[in-house]
Amino acid sequence: MFTQLAPNKYQGQMYSQLSDEEIKYKITEAKRKLGSKLLVLGHHYQHDSVIQFADLKGDSFLLARQAAECKEALYIVFLGVNFMAETADIVTTGEQKVIIPDTAAGCIMADMAGTGQVKQCWAEIQKYFPGEVIPITYVNSSAQVKAFCGENGGLTCTSSSAESAFRWALQKGKRILFFPDEHLGRNAGKKIGISLTDMALWDRHKGLLKGCDNPRLILWNGYCPVHQEFSSQQVCEVRKDYPGIKVVVHPECSYETVEEADESGSTEYIIKCIRESLPGSSWAVGTEINLVQRLADTYKDNKIISLNDEVRPCPDMMKIHPRNLLYCLENLVSGRVENQVKVDLETAGWAKVALQRMLSIR
Ligand code: 13P
């Protein structure tokens, strides 16, 4: 039985009478009819009932690259959240259309850096360090925030390219302003040798810079509510309960959690870690539960558990459902483009500059 949240009312009404098997059959048929005109990209956090329809799966970086390299498909349907679909729209051509099954699938962390707040922070920081700061945004941000970075000599990064992006900025002899994820910023900064005492924190609520007076890295106090649920204490407890277990976490987890874990990296890296580990090895994984569950189901020779067995799925990732996917695909078969994600040309121009810088340095 498909277990996600119900799709929006209109789409739900159209398909609520269909069984899971009928929906699966209809999606497969629609994909067959659309053939090479269609590419379905799926993020690893999607539920099994949805990801089964992806032509290509990946972490945010891989999916952005696949969208940029996709020349054949006219329609790219994105099984993920809005910022990923916007990224795909920005890096594809004007003729290609990017579609998301539920346009309300956002990202709570991305909403923690509004364009106005970012511009206010930038203006303040310029007073302290005029011309010395490079803005870097996590791709989990709006197209407008990406455009701001492109226009101001900066770039975007994903969890798998944050370290390269930071090195790129420091090689230019600059300080970094990184938003919205405080934890990814601190973890990536530490990994490339920036000490914690050389990091400052921009408080987005108070509009204040705190901590160090001469920072190499300025962090923004945003976070992912899903990854916030993992802690270094859980790492210690799981090691007591399962002697010999290894712990791998996503770098959106706190610095203390990442430090305590054996490994950390993007969703693609987490999968690689487990795929390449010895059969029989045990892993506690600190990331979104749909991915952890799939890893446990796929690598049955290993013991794979969630680092926190009470963690809830990402509510936005769960908005994508086979029913709203079918709705989009059947409309495409009938020549109608529903739920298109379209970034305006002016924003897309500078956002593309920021995204291309990211794609070219890694
Ligand atoms: P990845 O880039 O590691 O796939 O992460 C995306 C994300 O949203 C994590 O919360």
Ligand code: SF4
């Ligand atoms: Fe955003 Fe966190 Fe969901 Fe990723 S898991 S999409 S960062 S809210």
